[in-house]
Amino acid sequence: DGGITQSPKYLFRKEGQNVTLSCEQNLNHDAMYWYRQDPGQGLRLIYYSQIVNDFQKGDIAEGYSVSREKKESFPLTVTSAQKNPTAFYLCASSMSTSGNYEQYFGPGTRLTVT
């Protein structure tokens, strides 16, 4: 089955630690995205990537980093510099960043930092 997988589903970390969230897709999509969702809020774009080895900051990139070494994979690192890291993190992909293609989402990772 084609789709997007994110792991783990739940993640707990102590303040001050970096943590990496996994996102893999087998849809052969060129574009991938990371969003954050806080309770009762909409999605906010963290980073996005149009092709391998290229990525751009979204609206709230501070405290986060990404890499895109393979087309299928777009991991997100939440660094200790992120002031409020506890949130629901969603990865998405689309055929392209040009045109009007809809995005498809993975099941998300709930990160709790204490």
Add this chain to the structure above:
Amino acid sequence: RKEVEQDPGPFNVPEGATVAFNCTYSNSASQSFFWYRQDCRKEPKLLMSVYSSGNEDGRFTAQLNRASQYISLLIRDSKLSDSATYLCVVNKAAGNKLTFGGGTRVLVKP
């Protein structure tokens, strides 16, 4: 003004009734529009794209009003399973960066 605005609701709807709600967007150059559905603590899932001429998918009808810069979603014959948060999503003119509204919560009750 937010780029994409939605009434957060909740819209309490009797089973079998019709419910409709709008979403306004601020960028007149926006090119494509979508409705996503999000269940509690789950990922958003594409419900339907919104075309200029309006479109229908079963009990769901989406409309676009470019002059007034809003899109709408109408649900007929509401089912209990329609209870969810409906996200309005707008594609900016340049590239495929989607902007999400905060969502409209719909609760269908027996």
